[in-house]
Amino acid sequence: MKKPVNFDEYTETYNSLLTQQTRFFASGEEYFSHYKVAIVRDEVKSPPARILEFGCGIGRNIRYLRDAFPDAEIMGSDISAKSLEMARSENEGVRFWCEGVDEQPDNQQFDLIFVAGVFHHIPPAQRADVATTLFSRLTPGGSLFVFEHNPFNPVTRRIVDNCPYDEDAVLLTPRNLSNVLRQGGLRVERQAFALFFPPRLKALLGLEPFLGWLPLGGQYWVKATR
Secondary structure (H helix, E strand, C coil): CCCCCCHHHHCCCHHHHHHHHCCCCCCCCHHHHHHHHHHHHHHCCCCCCEEEEECCCCCCCHHHHHHHCCCCEEEEEECCHHHHHHHHHHCCCCEEEECCCCCCHHHCCEEEEEEECCHHHCCHHHHHHHHHHHHHHEEEEEEEEEEEECCCCHHHHHHHHHCHHHCCCCCCCHHHHHHHHHHCCCEEEEEEEECCCCCCCHHHHCCHHHCCCCCCCCEEEEEEEC
């Protein structure tokens, strides 16, 4: 078993490392946050009242979730207490808690749970348990969106192999991830590949929604419901 990465060690350097490692796809880390949240915004059928980002890290996706869903109550959780300190400082008015340390506030359920780049850090034997936890935190009819690295993309694999905070990564195929979510009781509704073109190729970005079937994108996403 690979040794788990201690994300407390990367709190101060996470954004710069991400920008360096992913420069093929984008010139800045904010591109990925905006890109993923835009997919979720376009996919949800009705505005969620309560949103959780599970594995929020330093909170870089939170402001994009707030922009996309301005009327929603948003919370974030993570296993890295130090990352959460930064997330709190950058996202006033958002509630955060540390998984395995703090109790979930009011034992609430959420209409939307957003999970980006988390499952490949979870040991395979523990993934079904995490999926069960996510199921329990969803409201009936609520939606879960999970974004993961695409192991079929050679550029993605190279990035993961050379990224310091991906030393513990065990990548999942879309089928692997869908099976894990089903083991947790979730209903998988859709999956699609994404991140085909870097933003410098703006003329081609409009094609991405039509290429979700093609297993060449840098990442993929799965939507599941309770």
